[in-house]
Amino acid sequence: MTKITSKVYINVGRFGVSMAPFLFIALVILRLFLSTLHNSKTKKMAHPADVQLLNKALSGIGVDEKSLISILTKTHHEHKRFIRKGCSQFFIEDERQFERWDDSAIKNLKVEFKRFKDAVMLSLMHPWERDARLLKKALKKGPQLYGVIVEIACTRSSDELLGARKAYHSLFERSIEEDLATHVKGTERKLLVALVSAYRYEGPKVKEDTAKSEAKELLQAINNRDKRKPIEDEEVIRILTTRSKPHLREVYQQYKKISGKTITEGLEAEILLKETIECLCTPHTYFTKVFETALREDANEDDKKALTRLVSTQEAGNLKGISDKFAHKIEERVKGAYKDVLLGVLAKGQMSGQA
């Protein structure tokens, strides 16, 4: 440096200032400026990809934990600020000049993160406790979840349903029929209480004559539905809530024979009755429908919760063909550890044909 100083000497009057320090400082400033430019360029290039990654990781059913880890571990302060600015579905500009989480996004995330935990807990639970808790929740939530009560009452074996009733005693110190009868006010009360109280015969013995005559009674009730709702028809309730499942499947066949339609076709307006019959006579159709609804774009939270419920409560064998049908959709819509659980349980069913 001293060499340069001695060579470059500018006469600026009385002070005789050397040019070199200025040059040096200018060089340093230039270098800093250039490096900042370079840094912000690389930062700007990383942001769009990470924004997209975050969006994808947090939209769907469950969360993509691996992507989230990769984003979080390599971002720093500035980076995160740009992500916040880029992800408008999660963050909003506050009037006090900072980006904040959208409250509804927080709610959604809570739900999505909880999905894996619920799957774990539900799967490990004793089936009786599981069903008792599901029944209680459905009852508490109200009419939009009465379908869950129907599902449990109709797709469990007689002894499994009994076990659920026992567990309900232990957990809630009351009988399920007590609570149902107290809290369900409308026409559904009779159906739901009776379904949950049933202890159906499980042998294969079926009387074709009785099935025929009961199919006729159902047809009559359905044809009269303008005058009286089938769910209020005594005979409909009797047949659906006391007869054995093999018997009801025979009734289903006989009904098709005499009317050319299926029972469910005639009950389009009566959702609860329709689901009752589906669960009792054609459970496979019911499960397929639940899966389909859960994986739709516009599925609501109750629809999506059904996935966890079905996968942890049904023998995987019962869901066999279904997982094939929806494998693609699952890959697309479901994320992370939750997806692994879903696919794992369904695959187990494929391999062994039983849970």
Next chain:
Amino acid sequence: MATIDVPNQVSFVEDAEALRKACQGWGTDEKTIISVLGHRNAAQIKQIRLAYEKLYQEDLIKRLESELSGDFERAVYRWILDPADRDAVLANVAIRKTSLDHHVIIEISCTRSPEELLAVRRAYQARYKHSLEEDVAAHTKGDIRKLLVALVCAFRYDGEEINARVANSEANILHDAIKDRTFNHEEVIRILSTRSKMQLLATFNRYRDDQGTSITKNLLGDSDAAFLVALRTAVRCLNDPKKYFEKVLRNSIKRIGADEDALTRVIVTRAEKDLKEIKDLYHKRNSVPLDQAVAKETSGAYKALLLTLLGKED
């Protein structure tokens, strides 16, 4: 408390042999049958049946059915069945009567414990290949059907907890229904068929405190109104089963010649439970011991068996 008198030491093989001997040759040694079977409890009888089957390769019940007849045979048959199986048979007999015998169904559903009722439903399925509720529903209509099916399907909470608020509100509901005789059946059926027995007792007590009379008195009415009668039976069974059984016995003894069925049924089903208290109640109420009344109205081996089950010393 039980009335039957069971010895300390029992040999099932010896019992089986004694019963075999009693059935061999001309006629049947009914005395031995009574002295063996009348002094064994349900668990022991089960073992005797097994021992008999092992020794002689035949069903003791079938053998006795072929050897015995009349009221005696019916009583023995019911006595040696396993209790849940017995109730299933009683229920089926009641259902198949031309006019379904409501009070037997109500009696079984309301005086057995929740687990016992469950066992009855299983036994019924095993025997008749239908569920109990299926058959009850198919043989009844209207309000009776609603009540009976609900009672039969109940799996009541068996804990001691009661809710005083619920007792109060449901006592009021029952009072309104009875007072107006409009019988809002849904609510009455709901309360009677879903609440735990302890809760119902609390409700009935509350009713009595509020109204000054017991609920059963206020359910008196036309005996034509089948539903009202059934309701009353249910309430009586739930409220005070021993009192209910005493009345059944009293009525059946008065009408002997017409209701050995009820006499047999009560003695056989309560002998291991609370027949002692029922006996005491009977004595208090009728000034004559139950044994005496039964002895007066029955005869032969049938009488001997009943008296043995009532605890009479040989």
